[in-house]
Amino acid sequence: MKAPAGYSDKIIPKALKSSIDIGLNMRNYGQFRLILIFMITIIIVGPVLNVAGLGYYYYKDLLQKEELDQLQWQLDGKVKSIEALIANLTSVVKFTARRDRYKELTINDNLEQLFIRLKREYPFFADLGVIDHRGIQQGYWGPYDLKGTDYSHENWFDEVSDRGVYISGVYTGYRKVPHFSIAVNNLDPLTGEMWVLRATIDALTLQNFIDTIKTNASDDLFLVDNQGTLQTRSRFYGQMLTRVDFEVTPGVRGLVTGEEENVSQIIERVNNTPWFLVLVKKRYIHHEHWLRFRTKLFITIAVCLAISFLIVYILAGILTNLIRKAEETQLNMLKEAEHTDKLASIGRLAAGVGHEINNPLAIIHQKTGLIEDLLPLSGDFEHKETIQNCLTVINQSIARCKAITHRLLGFARRTDVRPEVLQVNDIIKEVLLFLENAMTYSRITIDLQLQENLSPVTSDHLQLQQIFLNI
Numbered sequence: 001m002k003a004p005a006g007y008s009d010k011i012i013p014k015a016l017k018s019s020i021d022i023g024l025n026m027r028n029y030g031q032f033r034l035i036l037i038f039m040i041t042i043i044i045v046g047p048v049l050n051v052a053g054l055g056y057y058y059y060k061d062l063l064q065k066e067e068l069d070q071l072q073w074q075l076d077g078k079v080k081s082i083e084a085l086i087a088n089l090t091s092v093v094k095f096t097a098r099r100d101r102y103k104e105l106t107i108n109d110n111l112e113q114l115f116i117r118l119k120r121e122y123p124f125f126a127d128l129g130v131i132d133h134r135g136i137q138q139g140y141w142g143p144y145d146l147k148g149t150d151y152s153h154e155n156w157f158d159e160v161s162d163r164g165v166y167i168s169g170v171y172t173g174y175r176k177v178p179h180f181s182i183a184v185n186n187l188d189p190l191t192g193e194m195w196v197l198r199a200t201i202d203a204l205t206l207q208n209f210i211d212t213i214k215t216n217a218s219d220d221l222f223l224v225d226n227q228g229t230l231q232t233r234s235r236f237y238g239q240m241l242t243r244v245d246f247e248v249t250p251g252v253r254g255l256v257t258g259e260e261e262n263v264s265q266i267i268e269r270v271n272n273t274p275w276f277l278v279l280v281k282k283r284y285i286h287h288e289h290w291l292r293f294r295t296k297l298f299i300t301i302a303v304c305l306a307i308s309f310l311i312v313y314i315l316a317g318i319l320t321n322l323i324r325k326a327e328e329t330q331l332n333m334l335k336e337a338e339h340t341d342k343l344a345s346i347g348r349l350a351a352g353v354g355h356e357i358n359n360p361l362a363i364i365h366q367k368t369g370l371i372e373d374l375l376p377l378s379g380d381f382e383h384k385e386t387i388q389n390c391l392t393v394i395n396q397s398i399a400r401c402k403a404i405t406h407r408l409l410g411f412a413r414r415t416d417v418r419p420e421v422l423q424v425n426d427i428i429k430e431v432l433l434f435l436e437n438a439m440t441y442s443r444i445t446i447d448l449q450l451q452e453n454l455s456p457v458t459s460d461h462l463q464l465q466q467i468f469l470n471i
Contacts, residue, residue, distance in 0.1 A: 029320050036316040044308045052301045056294070063290055064264075067281070068252060071217070071266050075279045078213045078221065079268045085209055086182075086273055089201065090165060092122065094184045097197035102188040105130045105197070106139040115141045124205040126179055131157070133193040142200070144174050160185050160196055169274045170203045170231045170240065178203035178240050180231075203240065207232045220280035223270070224248055231275055248276050354405040361405075365398045404434070417460045424457060424464075425450045431468045 096114065105111045115128045127142020135152025151157045160166035166183040173179060183198040206223060210232045214221040223231035228244045230237060237244045250269050264281045368391050375388060432439075432446065439446065 033320045040312045075268045079277050081213050093182050093199045097184050097186050099186050102195045111139045111141045124202045126200040129198045131196040167273050169225045218279045219282045223275045225274050368394050419458050421456045
């Protein structure tokens with residue numbers, strides 16, 4: 001059948017396609033929920049981890065700086081103690097080498113008597129020597145026969161001549177025992193020539209003093225010269241006169257950071273000596289505080305992350321359900337709109353069909369009327385009565401078709417509400433007449449029992465028909 005004018009056959013397929021597309025494009029809500037959890041987790045966890053990392057780094061850095069400051073303060077105090085020791089020993093040697101004592105110390109046994117008195121007060125002195133301006137040792141008291149030894153080509157002799165005081169590093173010498181020397185010069189008032197008093201001191205003096213000033217705040221404390229030779233023994237680097245494997249420069253040598261251990265090493269120069277004092281400390285002074293802080297930080301982060309994950313999981317579930325319900329509501333609305341569109345299309349189709357059928361019915365009715373007008377004018381002939389009966393049946397069928405098309409147009413027509421006084425029973429009978437053929441085809445028989453004498457109602461005729469038709 002050709003569709004009536006004004007009816008588009010694309011309306012229903014578009015609605016169907018819209019519904020199908022919505023159904024096919026429904027979200028995979030499980031995957032959507034995982035993506036939502038992942039994105040919200042990044043938004044929440046990112047700043048938390050960032051703040052925790054900054055707190056971890058800066059607190060650790062603060063402890064390290066405080067550690068180094070305290071170690072530096074301790075090292076400065078120990079350096080001053082060593083400087084005071086050397087200054088005291090130098091003062092003793094300078095006092096011994098008074099200007100007027102050169103002649104006295106080079107004759108008789110005066111140097112021996114001086115050494116005995118000196119050793120009684122300072123038992124760590126090993127020997128004494130008096131050297132003239134040419135570098136020749138004119139007097140000596142000690143375990144070796146060194147009188148007459150020429151020191152003019154020694155670097156230390158040039159240095160004491162220029163500076164007035166010379167302090168050597170630790171060396172073994174003839175005795176093969178570690179010791180160091182202090183030399184001072186002065187002028188002989190009789191000759192006006194320079195002379196030098198040189199005292200040798202046992203290196204154990206340094207070691208004993210280092211052991212005395214060492215505290216629990218340091219794991220290792222030792223002296224080293226600028227060549228990297230140990231002047232006292234070291235817990236980590238070996239015995240006296242052993243070479244170390246690091247560059248000797250004042251300041252912090254470095255901070256070796258490990259998971260379980262932190263090593264700080266600070267080097268400070270001892271003024272007026274060839275030595276550097278090195279302090280080594282394993283771990284932080286506040287290591288226990290650091291461990292407690294790190295443990296609390298990790299626990300706090302773990303709890304925050306666990307709570308965040310729980311909140312994110314619940315929130316993602318709520319949002320996913322809301323989106324699912326919204327899309328389901330949208331889909332249902334589209335389905336209802338599709339159904340309404342179908343009904344509207346059917347209404348337009350019914351209206352078109354009604355108009356198309358009324359035209360040939362009018363022609364048929366006109367022709368049957370013409371035949372009925374001509375029959376009385378013609379004489380009697382065979383089957384005239386039969387033709388008259390057939391015309392009557394045709395007119396009844398035309399009237400029935402008109403009633404059907406009238407009802408179709410009534411259902412399809414969109415009009416404003418027109419209240420009028422109606423009989424409900426009449427409306428029901430009209431609807432049943434409209435459905436008579438469908439019920440006959442489906443072999444449905446209706447036992448109609450209507451209550452007579454019902455009160456009239458005021459309503460819209462067409463809308464009341466639609467209500468009973470829907471029922």
